[in-house]
Structure formats: structure tokens, C-alpha cells
Amino acid sequence: MTDKTYPPSPEMAANAHINAAKYEEMYASSVADPIAFWAEQGKRIDWIKPYTNVRDVSFAKEDLHIRWFDDGELNVCANCVDRHLPARADQTAIIWEPDSPDTPAQHITYAQLHDKVQRFANVLKELGVGKGDRVVIYLPMIPEASYAMLACARIGAIHSIVFAGFSPDALADRINDSEAKVVITADHAPRGGRVTPLKSNADAALLRCEDHVKCLVAKHTGGQTTWVEGRDYDLGAMMEAAATDCPPEPMNAEDPLFILYTSGSTGKPKGVVHSSGGYIVYASMTHEITFDYHDGDVFWCTADVGWVTGHSYIVYGPLANGATTLMFEGVPTYPDAGRFWEVCAKHKVNQFYTAPTAIRALMGKGTEFVEKHDLSSIRILGTVGEPINPEAWNWYNDVVGKGKCPIVDTWWQTETGGHLLTPLPGATATKPGSATTPFFGVEPIVLDPQTAEEITTTEAEGVLCMKQSWPGQMRTVWGDPERFYDAYFSQYPGYYFTGDGCRRDADGYYWITGRVDDVINVSGHRMGTAEVESALVAHAKVAEAAVVGYPHEIKGQGIYCYVTLMDGVEPTDALRTELSNWVRTEIGPIAKPDVIQWAPGLPKTRSGKIMRRILRKIAENDVSSLGDTSTLAEPAVVDDLIANRGG
Ligand code: 6R9
Numbered sequence: 040m041t042d043k044t045y046p047p048s049p050e051m052a053a054n055a056h057i058n059a060a061k062y063e064e065m066y067a068s069s070v071a072d073p074i075a076f077w078a079e080q081g082k083r084i085d086w087i088k089p090y091t092n093v094r095d096v097s098f099a100k101e102d103l104h105i106r107w108f109d110d111g112e113l114n115v116c117a118n119c120v121d122r123h124l125p126a127r128a129d130q131t132a133i134i135w136e137p138d139s140p141d142t143p144a145q146h147i148t149y150a151q152l153h154d155k156v157q158r159f160a161n162v163l164k165e166l167g168v169g170k171g172d173r174v175v176i177y178l179p180m181i182p183e184a185s186y187a188m189l190a191c192a193r194i195g196a197i198h199s200i201v202f203a204g205f206s207p208d209a210l211a212d213r214i215n216d217s218e219a220k221v222v223i224t225a226d227h228a229p230r231g232g233r234v235t236p237l238k239s240n241a242d243a244a245l246l247r248c249e250d251h252v253k254c255l256v257a258k259h260t261g262g263q264t265t266w267v268e269g270r271d272y273d274l275g276a277m278m279e280a281a282a283t284d285c286p287p288e289p290m291n292a293e294d295p296l297f298i299l300y301t302s303g304s305t306g307k308p309k310g311v312v313h314s315s316g317g318y319i320v321y322a323s324m325t326h327e328i329t330f331d332y333h334d335g336d337v338f339w340c341t342a343d344v345g346w347v348t349g350h351s352y353i354v355y356g357p358l359a360n361g362a363t364t365l366m367f368e369g370v371p372t373y374p375d376a377g378r379f380w381e382v383c384a385k386h387k388v389n390q391f392y393t394a395p396t397a398i399r400a401l402m403g404k405g406t407e408f409v410e411k412h413d414l415s416s417i418r419i420l421g422t423v424g425e426p427i428n429p430e431a432w433n434w435y436n437d438v439v440g441k442g443k444c445p446i447v448d449t450w451w452q453t454e455t456g457g458h459l460l461t462p463l464p465g466a467t468a469t470k471p472g473s474a475t476t477p478f479f480g481v482e483p484i485v486l487d488p489q490t491a492e493e494i495t496t497t498e499a500e501g502v503l504c505m506k507q508s509w510p511g512q513m514r515t516v517w518g519d520p521e522r523f524y525d526a527y528f529s530q531y532p533g534y535y536f537t538g539d540g541c542r543r544d545a546d547g548y549y550w551i552t553g554r555v556d557d558v559i560n561v562s563g564h565r566m567g568t569a570e571v572e573s574a575l576v577a578h579a580k581v582a583e584a585a586v587v588g589y590p591h592e593i594k595g596q597g598i599y600c601y602v603t604l605m606d607g608v609e610p611t612d613a614l615r616t617e618l619s620n621w622v623r624t625e626i627g628p629i630a631k632p633d634v635i636q637w638a639p640g641l642p643k644t645r646s647g648k649i650m651r652r653i654l655r656k657i658a659e660n661d662v663s664s665l666g667d668t669s670t671l672a673e674p675a676v677v678d679d680l681i682a683n684r685g686g
Contacts, residue, residue, distance in 0.1 A: 055465020202345025292316025310517030321511030326356030424563025456511025
């Protein structure tokens with residue numbers, strides 16, 4: 040691990056919104072008097088009724104509640120669209136870059152966005168959607184996805200986006216858990232030259248949902264779909280016929296804006312609920328400050344809107360700031376490994392934000408794919424989703440940034456709404472692999488996992504918690520407030536527990552060491568090992584399964600499954616493929632196992648608890664340090680697993 044530091048260039052420090060002195064001063068005041076600090080910052084948003092209560096928070100079990108600006112009223116859509124019309128009606132709000140470079144890009148101005156969103160909102164109303172109702176969005180990366188989000192926000196409906204890579208079963212679970220009235224989908228989703236039959240996935244999901252759930256279908260490829268009369272609605276035709284005017288609904292700051300399901304360490308994914316007021320203040324502020332966004336810049340976040348990164352940094356943050364945001368339908372390697380850079384050059388991207396897994400995949404293809412394209416417009420580079428290894432950081436810095444673009448390694452979570460730890464381009468000297476220092480108002484602490492005591496020395500290693508709330512913090516788990524407490528506040532009472540381990544170095548910089556729970560991070564996507572296990576044991580031939588992560592060169596972590604078959608079932612390669620495809624259909628392609636090892640037995644304690652620590656070591660091929668195995672019921676199973684590693 041290198042501790043070489045990269046200070047901001049004098050030019051960056053002089054021109055950025057925040058320089059080092061300003062960061063110190065603002066950070067100090069943000070934690071000394073958070074109420075005054077956020078009272079001021081809240082003004083970046085237009086309020087229909089101004090707030091007087093800035094913060095009302097308790098992390099205590101009996102009284103858990105998180106409220107920001109809670110007597111204020113606003114409309115998030117009006118903040119992302121209408122308020123920019125006087126100055127920016129003809130400025131591009133969204134640049135849409137399709138999967139194929141041969142299809143022309145679209146430039147959607149703020150005036151056009153206003154028109155689309157109002158029509159879309161009227162379509163939703165026609166389908167009976169009103170304030171507080173849930174709408175599931177299951178769309179490819181097409182402009183309609185942003186229209187749908189903003190249309191929901193306009194009428195006060197709560198959207199829940201389901202990543203288009205998820206299976207019909209995963210989609211049905213989310214429709215049912217949120218009791219959605221409508222699911223919005225498209226005929227087909229092209230990605231990387233391949234096509235997913237999205238509408239037929241939705242058809243399959245809807246077989247498992249209540250009969251009254253309606254399906255609103257966008258025509259994208261024009262590919263064939265089946266049509267259920269009375270349930271399916273044609274978005275294009277309804278938009279055309281819809282009234283053009285739809286006034287924004289005044290919403291309380293604490294009314295939910297969206298639900299987004301994410302994996303936890305136990306059970307089914309949880310519906311993370313975000314607020315309207317606090318979320319939009321935080322998304323907009325972090326977007327402007329972390330990426331040093333200036334008027335006229337073109338901002339590109341390569342995430343999918345199915346993940347929180349797409350919510351905060353493709354749609355809500357940039358549009359709240361009147362930015363031009365780029366939305367990309369494709370993948371980094373199609374038609375070749377130069378696609379990202381071709382798009383950056385074509386649209387003169389100023390800030391480019393991606394995931395370490397994409398960087399590692401592109402690194403392996405050689406520098407010529409980068410060098411072919413003029414990247415001189417890029418000023419800031421960003422990463423998110425997982426720890427970035429120094430080799431990838433250096434490649435990003437040298438080859439993409441030509442040593443001139445600060446890299447913001449932003450650490451945050453679905454639950455946090457926006458960045459919590461991140462360098463600021465004009466203020467922070469970066470170190471490859473470190474998410475560096477806290478954003479304004481954020482008070483990280485490191486706790487000893489054994490004693491649950493705060494480690495107060497500057498240098499520290501332990502679990503990462505937050506001492507104070509910030510406006511973008513999630514408010515609850517949809518339909519399950521107890522789970523909200525159990526998942527985030529029960530482990531270290533009084534603090535928000537992130538689920539991540541970290542190290543704080545002598546300069547006070549934070550280095551995320553990865554999850555300390557049973558969540559793995561595959562290509563920047565969160566996956567609960569329990570979800571993959573329950574998919575495996577749902578197969579008739581599987582008796583038991585244990586799933587762990589292991590280091591994977593491109594994906595960060597790969598999915599390693601130990602599977603015990605039912606008595607008498609033959610362990611064949613064909614069965615291995617069958618199980619792998621099974622998981623893929625149960626959850627989605629991102630959950631496809633990388634390794635399935637047949638396990639005649641699993642290492643368990645005498646009380647029957649699977650010793651995952653040992654399974655992780657075997658998967659990592661680090662069998663010399665298995666640690667204490669004395670509590671195992673049957674130590675011999677470990678030798679068998681080691682002998683048959685990987686197979
Ligand atoms: C935004 C997002 C959250 C988990 C988080 C952590 C990991 C995210 C990171 C990072 C190291 C970074 N993570 N950013 N680890 N450095 N810059 O990714 O949300 O999908 O909820 O994942 O991802 O482990 O706890 P989400």
C-alpha cells in the first residue's frame with residue numbers, strides 16, 4: 040500500500056468551489072453547529088413553505104427517528120426542472136447516449152424535460168396513481184427512466200426502481216413488498232449489443248402479483264411483446280394524448296421520495312426509504328462540491344439508475360443543480376474497450392464518475408483504447424462502489440487523467456443518499472486507495488468491534504460508524520421500522536453502523552477495508568450471501584449451501600458457493616451449470632456464481648453454526664491460517680474442502 044499523496048494543483052485550488060482552508064473552516068463549523076450549517080445549506084433548494092425546524096434526530100431504540108427540515112414543503116421535481124426554466128430552458132438537461140454508437144445521441148433541454156415530465160405525470164394520474172402511491176420502474180437506461188422518476192416526484196408518488204438486470208422473481212418481490220400500483224417497463228433492453236426481453240420479464244413477474252397492478256410500457260426497440268388488454272398501457276400513445284400541464288404537488292420535507300431495495304446480511308433485500316427535503320439538499324450539495332461542478336459543465340456518471348449512484352448522481356443531484364447530465368445505455372466494452380472514452384470525447388465530458396471494476400476491466404485491454412480519444416475536456420475523475428486498488432487508481436490517474444485530474448474516491452451507501460467520505464478536488468491531497476476525509480456535517484468514528492468502544496487515537500482500525508445524522512440519511516426500512524433499528528443501530532447503540540470496516544491513518548484519512556457482515560461486493564453491486572444461499576437451497580437437488588466472497592481480479596469479489604447435494608444426487612458438471620443458471624434466473628445475472636464447490640459436509644460448530652471464516656479462507660486459498668478450528672463438530676470436513684478447492 041502506497042502513501043504517496045497527490046495534492047490539488049494550484050490551479051485547481053484557486054478555481055474550485057472549495058480549497059483546503061475553506062474545507063477546514065466549513066467542516067469545523069458544520070460539526071460545531073450543525074443546525075446553523077444545514078439551515079444555511081437548505082437554502083440551495085426552493086421551498087414552497089420554508090422550514091424552521093432544521094433537525095430532529097434520535098438514534099435511540101425507543102425513540103428512533105430522523106427528520107430534517109420537517110416543517111418545510113417543497114417539490115423535488117420542481118427543483119430539478121421548473122426552477123431552471125427562466126435561465127436554462129434551452130440548455131441541455133440530459134444527453135442520452137444509446138447502446139450502439141451508430142444510433143444518434145439525444146439532447147433533451149430543460150424545456151423539453153418539463154414537457155415530458157408533466158405529460159408523464161398526467162399519464163400516471165390517469166392510471167390512478169396519487170400522492171403516496173408506489174410505482175415500480177423497471178426500465179433500461181433510456182430518458183423515460185428519468186421522466187418516470189421525476190413524474191412520480193411531481194405528483195408525490197414514491198418510485199422504486201428495480202435494476203433491469205434483475206429477474207422476474209426479484210421484480211415480483213419488490214412490486215409485492217412495496218404494494219405498487221403500477222410497474223413501468225419497456226419492450227426490450229439492448230445492452231452491449233445483447234437484448235433483454237424486459238416486457239416478458241415483467242409479464243412473468245406480474246403472474247405473481249395482485250391482478251390490479253397495471254403495466255405501463257415504453258416502446259424502445261419496437262421488438263415484439265405480448266399484450267394483456269386492460270392491464271397493459273402504451274406509454275407513448277398516452278403521453279401524446281396527455282394534458283401538457285401538471286402542477287407540482289407540495290410535499291412535506293419528510294414525505295418519502297423513493298424506495299430502493301438493497302441487500303443486507305440477512306433475509307430478503309430491504310426497502311431503503313429516502314426523504315424528499317433532506318435527500319435533495321444532500322444530493323445537490325455533494326454533486327456540486329465533490330465534483331466541483333460549475334455552470335456549463337457536462338457531467339457523466341456511468342452507473343445505472345437502478346442503483347443509488349444513478350439516483351443521486353445521474354438524476355437528482357445534477358438536475359437539482361441545473362446541470363447537463365449524461366445518461367448512457369451501454370457498457371464500457373461495447374463495441375470495444377474505447378467506448379467510455381469515445382463518449383467522453385464526443386460530448387466533451389468535464390466530470391467522469393465510474394466504478395473500480397470498470398477501470399480494472401479496461402486496464403486489461405491496453406492503453407491504446409484510451410489514447411485514441413481526446414480526453415482534454417475531463418477535469419475531475421471519480422470512483423464509487425468498492426475500494427479501488429492502487430494499480431487501478433494509478434492507471435486511472437496516469438492514463439485517463441494524464442496526471443492532471445484529481446480523483447475523488449467517494450465512499451457512501453444506498454442508505455446514506457450521498458457521499459460521506461470523499462476528497463474534494465481543490466482541497467484534499469489524495470492517496471491512492473483512500474476515500475480520505477468526511478464531507479461537511481459528517482462525523483465518522485472508528486469502534487473496536489470487540490469492546491464496542493470508540494477508538495480515539497488518530498490511527499485506528501475497526502468498524503466504521505457515524506456519530507451524527509446528515510440530511511441524506513435513509514429514514515426507515517419500507518414496512519419494517521424494527522428492521523431499520525436492528526440493521527443499523529442495534530450493534531453499536533447511539534451510532535449509525537455502516538457495515539464496513541476501516542482504518543484511519545496518521546493523517547486522519549479513512550481507508551475502507553470492506554464489509555464486516557455477510558454482504559459481498561461484486562463489481563460494485565451489493566449482494567447478500569444469504570440471498571444466493573436461499574436461491575441455491577430452493578433447488579430440489581440442493582440440501583445445503585454456504586456462499587462467501589473471494590478476491591476476483593476484475594469484479595473485486597467473486598461469488599464462491601459450497602453446495603451439499605441431496606442424498607443420492609450425482610455431482611456432475613452438468614448439474615453445476617444447471618445450478619449456476621438457476622441462481623441467475625432466481626436473482627439475476629449479477630448473482631451468477633463464479634465457483635461452485637461440491638461440499639459433502641460444511642464446517643459447523645457444535646451448535647450447528649456454519650463457520651464462514653473458514654470457508655472464506657479456503658475460497659481465498661489462504662489455508663495456512665485457518666485459525667481456531669477446535670470448536671468444529673467434524674474437523675475432517677475441512678480437509679476434504681481444502682483438497683477439492685475450486686471444484
Ligand atoms: C454508493 C454505493 C455500499 C457499499 C459500502 C462499501 C462499498 C462504496 C466505496 C466502497 C470503498 C468506496 N463502497 N463506495 N468501498 N471505497 N469508495 O456503492 O452504494 O451499493 O449501497 O454499496 O459499497 O462496502 O458499504 P451500495
